Amino acid sequence: MAVGDEFGLIAKHFAPLAQAMPGAFALTNDAAVIPPDEQRGLVATIDTLVEGVHYLPDDPAELVARKLLRVNLSDLAAMGAEPESYLLTLALDKARDEAWVARFASGLAADQQEFGIAMLGGDTVSTPGPMTLSLAAFGRVPNARALQRGTARPGDLVYVTGTIGDGALGLLVRQGRLSGLPERERGFLESRYRLPVPRTAVGPRLLSLATACLDVSDGLVGDLGHIAEASAVAIELNSAEVPLSDAAKLVLSDDPDLLALVLTGGDDYELAFTAPPEQAEAIAALSRETEVPIVCIGRARADSGAEPENRAGVVVRDRWGAPLDLPVKGWTHF
Amino acid sequence: MAVGDEFGLIAKHFAPLAQAMPGAFALTNDAAVIPPDEQRGLVATIDTLVEGVHYLPDDPAELVARKLLRVNLSDLAAMGAEPESYLLTLALDKARDEAWVARFASGLAADQQEFGIAMLGGDTVSTPGPMTLSLAAFGRVPNARALQRGTARPGDLVYVTGTIGDGALGLLVRQGRLSGLPERERGFLESRYRLPVPRTAVGPRLLSLATACLDVSDGLVGDLGHIAEASAVAIELNSAEVPLSDAAKLVLSDDPDLLALVLTGGDDYELAFTAPPEQAEAIAALSRETEVPIVCIGRARADSGAEPENRAGVVVRDRWGAPLDLPVKGWTHF
Structure with missing residues (x-):
């Protein structure tokens, strides 16, 4: 009682x-x-x-x-x-x-x-x-207009809000596994894990700009995979363009292998979306107005079938254009 | 996995x-x-x-x-x-x-x-x-019309659909505590506990007939108490009028003390509602049309303050009009 x-x-x-x-x-x-x-x-x-x-x-x-x-x-x-x-x-x-x-x-x-x-x-x-x-x-x-996952088109650019990976690194902090990190950075990452910032100011404004959208909750690569599969496009993700917080950069400078976790870990609660290149200006303006960083991290191509790289799905490339092989592609509950 | x-x-x-x-x-x-x-x-x-x-x-x-x-x-x-x-x-x-x-x-x-x-x-x-x-x-x-709990009026009659107490007795069956009962009755009560029948055909028709309504999920007396308190009326419940299944009657003939459980146990999922006496004909017609039993089990009076019996709340009377003292008035989750 x-x-x-x-x-x-x-x-x-x-x-x-x-x-x-x-x-x-x-x-x-x-x-x-x-x-x-x-x-x-x-x-x-x-x-x-x-x-x-x-x-x-x-x-x-x-x-x-x-x-x-x-x-x-x-x-x-x-x-x-x-x-x-x-x-x-x-x-x-x-x-x-x-x-x-x-x-x-x-x-x-x-x-x-x-x-x-x-x-x-x-x-x-x-x-x-x-x-x-x-x-x-x-x-x-x-009316009944809403953003969806399955409506990205070949030629679209791929964008993401905020920074990626803080949630997954924040969980490591909570688990005592990044104890070498300065307290300020640990606090920042932990708070990003414990209290996500939903992009409610950005989402409704994307109705007229984006072709497809979702929130990154199961990991960036896995969630972009949902857009790719539902839209039957191949998405090329430039890992060097993925926006990182200063704290995440510090973690990666110490342990570059954690990049896989940053790209595939969950709990980001940022928006990932696709938009045609002609919306680039309007998206930059939206970012300035809402004071939410929005950056281009890749593009969607036609699913051209034959080579595995061009099938519906996500290919992650490093800064030199070489495909990155990530051990895990997303987080599921089972 | x-x-x-x-x-x-x-x-x-x-x-x-x-x-x-x-x-x-x-x-x-x-x-x-x-x-x-x-x-x-x-x-x-x-x-x-x-x-x-x-x-x-x-x-x-x-x-x-x-x-x-x-x-x-x-x-x-x-x-x-x-x-x-x-x-x-x-x-x-x-x-x-x-x-x-x-x-x-x-x-x-x-x-x-x-x-x-x-x-x-x-x-x-x-x-x-x-x-x-x-x-x-x-x-x-x-529109935004919906039945509520706090809108019963003095003089209204109190009605209930279906039969009361089967859910609570069905749980006793599940717990092996009514093993003396014939198998057919045990099966009936148990199925009433496990698979309630929501009164979806009756509810929408009550919009034009009832003054207040709720579903009986925490026990008849406790739930009528919610109507009484929210409406600031005193409800008089005639326990002899409360509709019982044949199985429940058989249980009570064997152990009359279980009447308290029937009246206060949960899991009935019947509708209890109030309506002015002039709707009695229309309510009888609704019962015939939907083939759902609907019976009058009491009435609402003005909350006249002074004597405890007339304060907002529920008084349960036996078939001779004497107040029944029930040990528990409803089921809460804590």
Whole structure:
């Protein structure tokens, strides 16, 4: 009974998060109502975090809440949607006290402010096992227009926002495996792992610029592979162009073999997208306006079948143009 | 690696469930698109089942899938919404094999047929702990009209669909605690526990008849208490009018003390609602048309403050009008 009764918990900690949503009925009904909108379609996504798998048991509750929200906002951004609301389900273990729930809710409150969203509803249950947190997020797009993965075209350039690899290196830091790194860089990488920055300002602006888009959550090479396969194009990735943070550069100068992890590790939550070369100017302007770095890291070619290098998929090249052989191409859950 | 790779699993077992939804993009994108609808609002709800808490580890996968879907459809029905689509997230343990996933998907397929819905998207992760399954369901209502809990009025009659207590008694059967009961009755009660029947045909029809509505999932008395408190009315429940299955009657004839469990146990997934007396004819007609029993079990009075019996809340009376003292008033998760 550590967290008190279910209804009291919801009324005290979660109902305030739903205040801005009349259709949430202060979380007192069986479901929430999203009123009709004739102009805009709704984009819906769901993600789950499991304690010990996707975050560590001693991670601060505020950060866990914000990460859960942000991985979903990153999916919305990848589709070009403006975030609007969310449903939450918490399977809490019995040892969790109300203070943990209060801190979790305060993390949600902070990100609701930051991203202009509100809670629509949820469910709270108890679990004997690791805590399991699911969040379904909703965003808006004009009509039913949304960015997709399978619509890249031969000749498109390939872009990515922010920097790549910080999330995977941040996990190494958490695991105590980059102890030689200065504290400042360790702190930076760890915070990138624990609190991704979804590119919600960039995503909706890409609706008119990009041909295909996704968020980099399973690793850059693997995720570009999803675009390549779904679009039936070959993507050539210039590893030397992949944007790296100063901290990641420092790590790689010490251990160049970690480049494979940077290119294939997960948890970046940046956007990777394709766009025709004539959009280069507009993309540069978008980067300046939103203050989000956006760089070109490769291009898409026609899938010309015969040679393996030109089949639908991703070829990674080093700075001299030689193909890089990466041990792992992406991260899956099994 | 028991269930194979995540993407293969989704493509093979879940993408076919999303075929009817163009906005699901065959589950290949980061999120799904629900096109704009100027006439109808969207009703959204989410529920979670934890293995060992909400179902038993040896329950057939098909039934687990259908229960997960149906508890959500019951929430939609309680709001008066026609079911449309859903998002699913599965946290699978490593021991789960692909055959389990295939059976789980076939259960979803069966209920998609039965309730006219389709999958919109989802997420699959692995867990070291008990499997945890979350489903967010979406339904439609005209404009933003939906049934609520806090809108019952003094003088309303209180109704319930189907029969009450079978779910709670079915759980006793599962636990081997009603072994004296004939096999046929045990089978009936157990199936009511394992596979609830959401009242999706009744719910939307109540939009024009009921003043307040919810689904009975935490126990009849506790759930009527939610209506009473949210509406600030006193509800008088005549326990002799509460509809019971033949199997439940047989159990109670043997052990009358189980009446408290019948009235306060969970997992009924029937609708309880209030309506003014002048709707009695229309409600009887609805019951005939849908072939769902709907009976009057009590009435709502003004919350007249002074005497405890008339305060917002539920008073349960026996067949002679004497107040019944129930040990537990509802089931919460903590």
